Amino acid sequence: xxxxxxxxxxxxxxxxxxxxxxxxxxxxxxxxxxxxxxxxxxxxxxxxxxxxxxxxxxxxxxxxxxxxxxxxxxxxxxxxxxxxxxxxxxxxxxxxxxxxxxxxxxxxxxxxxxxxxxxxxxxxxxxxxxxxxxxxxxxxxxxxxxxxxxxxxxxxxxxxxxxxxxxxxxxxxxxxxxxxxxxxxxxxxxxxxxxxxxxxxxxxxxxxxxxxxxxxxxxxxxxxxxxxxxxxxxxxxxxxxxxxxxxxxxxxxxxxxxxxxx
Amino acid sequence: xxxxxxxxxxxxxxxxxxxxxxxxxxxxxxxxxxxxxxxxxxxxxxxxxxxxxxxxxxxxxxxxxxxxxxxxxxxxxxxxxxxxxxxxxxxxxxxxxxxxxxxxxxxxxxxxxxxxxxxxxxxxxxxxxxxxxxxxxxxxxxxxxxxxxxxxxxxxxxxxxxxxxxxxxxxxxxxxxxxxxxxxxxxxxxxxxxxxxxxxxxxxxxxxxxxxxxxxxxxxxxxxxxxx
Numbered sequence: 001x002x003x004x005x006x007x008x009x010x011x012x013x014x015x016x017x018x019x020x021x022x023x024x025x026x027x028x029x030x031x032x033x034x035x036x037x038x039x040x041x042x043x044x045x046x047x048x049x050x051x052x053x054x055x056x057x058x059x060x061x062x063x064x065x066x067x068x069x070x071x072x073x074x075x076x077x078x079x080x081x082x083x084x085x086x087x088x089x090x091x092x093x094x095x096x097x098x099x100x101x102x103x104x105x106x107x108x109x110x111x112x113x114x115x116x117x118x119x120x121x122x123x124x125x126x127x128x129x130x131x132x133x134x135x136x137x138x139x140x141x142x143x144x145x146x147x148x149x150x151x152x153x154x155x156x157x158x159x160x161x162x163x164x165x166x167x168x169x170x171x172x173x174x175x176x177x178x179x180x181x182x183x184x185x186x187x188x189x190x191x192x193x194x195x196x197x198x199x200x201x202x203x204x205x206x207x208x209x210x211x212x213x214x215x216x217x218x219x220x221x222x223x224x225x226x227x228x229x230x231x232x233x234x235x236x237x238x239x240x241x242x243x244x245x246x247x248x249x250x251x252x253x254x255x256x257x258x259x260x261x262x
Numbered sequence: 263x264x265x266x267x268x269x270x271x272x273x274x275x276x277x278x279x280x281x282x283x284x285x286x287x288x289x290x291x292x293x294x295x296x297x298x299x300x301x302x303x304x305x306x307x308x309x310x311x312x313x314x315x316x317x318x319x320x321x322x323x324x325x326x327x328x329x330x331x332x333x334x335x336x337x338x339x340x341x342x343x344x345x346x347x348x349x350x351x352x353x354x355x356x357x358x359x360x361x362x363x364x365x366x367x368x369x370x371x372x373x374x375x376x377x378x379x380x381x382x383x384x385x386x387x388x389x390x391x392x393x394x395x396x397x398x399x400x401x402x403x404x405x406x407x408x409x410x411x412x413x414x415x416x417x418x419x420x421x422x423x424x425x426x427x428x429x430x431x432x433x434x435x436x437x438x439x440x441x442x443x444x445x446x447x448x449x450x451x452x453x454x455x456x457x458x459x460x461x462x463x464x465x466x467x468x469x470x471x472x473x474x475x476x477x478x479x480x481x482x483x484x485x486x487x488x489x490x
Binding site: 168 | 318319320321322336340341342344345348349351353355357358367368371372409412413416
């Protein structure tokens with residue numbers, strides 16, 4: 001229907017964005033009626049997301065003509081931004097930003113590097129940057145979930161953790177059950193994405209490949225490849241993140257820093 | 263009870279903890295001798311539990327220190343210190359699993375096994391045959407007795423009891439207190455018991471310290487101090 005009113009690609013894109021935003025605002029209003037106030041966070045996130053993606057689209061225009069090595073800088077900048085974004089999900093957790101950045105850099109970075117070296121990801125900037133960004137974005141989400149869950153688990157089990165410490169457990173052992181719970185919970189979205197692939201959803205990359213004329217079987221297989229890489233990057237990120245964060249909530253004398261109300 | 267300087271197990275020296283602008287404990291100086299039961303009394307918010315947490319270094323003192331058998335406790339590895347200065351909290355906080363799993367937790371941290379059979383340890387706290395029970399099915403009083411046994415399983419030099427009966431109903435409270443009294447007296451354990459119940463302090467302690475606003479305001483024989 002929008003095609004009927006908007007003829008240029010830019011105006012059509014803006015109209016589509018406005019319609020999608022209205023759908024999101026309806027959810028905000030419905031949530032508000034139930035006493036859940038998401039308004040400010042959603043508006044900020046949507047405006048930010050739109051500005052960022054338009055900015056990246058513009059940068060990509062320039063980058064498409066740049067040498068291949070520039071994609072490394074772009075991916076590194078994305079990792080830094082991802083580290084800062086997911087660290088916000090771990091309010092009060094000491095060292096959340098460096099932990100997030102290292103975890104995403106190691107988790108997503110090593111999968112991108114290995115897969116590019118093996119030839120699974122093409123070194124062309126038009127391939128490396130979008131696929132790399134998908135891995136980084138998913139690693140960021142997983143890391144945010146990991147830290148957020150870890151924080152909640154620790155805050156709701158302060159008594160158990162301090163009892164373990166009081167019985168002579170070291171810091172790592174005292175939080176081991178909560179590290180495991182955080183790791184498992186953080187991978188639920190990635191596992192569900194793999195499990196429901198093709199049945200519940202056809203991801204954007206595959207749709208794009210089909211639209212651009214790729215053979216359906218190759219598009220399908222490559223989509224699986226991307227999701228498997230996402231799972232590997234997310235899993236590695238969560239492993240590194242939990243490995244790094246588990247001792248940061250303690251002082252050197254193994255006293256729990258993260259306490260309700262502190 | 264001996265009174266020679268050699269028998270001093272623990273000495274707190276000008277111990278204090280300030281968080282932000284709030285003084286939780288100030289200038290606490292006292293000694294604990296081998297086989298002695300020391301009561302910590304005072305109104306809610308006086309700093310009794312805060313002082314106890316400083317003694318096994320669950321919290322860091324902002325001033326002063328503690329000497330355990332003459333050694334500044336900052337020189338000890340925290341996990342060794344906490345094994346030696348065991349703690350029973352107000353609520354039992356048992357780990358998921360069986361009673362036996364909980365009793366083995368402390369020794370397992372050092373790669374050791376229980377120094378006495380599980381049955382014997384449970385008999386000491388009046389729970390014979392409870393080893394295979396799931397902790398999720400225990401009553402409040404039973405759970406607190408398991409928590410007490412779990413701390414005893416570490417063979418501590420000193421036991422810190424942080425209002426161990428305050429979260430229990432009247433019947434369970436008497437039951438747990440009687441078990442504690444029996445074990446402590448029979449084995450001449452060295453203890454510090456936090457309580458806001460003077461009658462309980464009379465029953466359990468030899469000496470008492472009274473805290474107000476984080477400071478020790480009275481100390482001495484339990485009858486003299488708590489009647490003052």
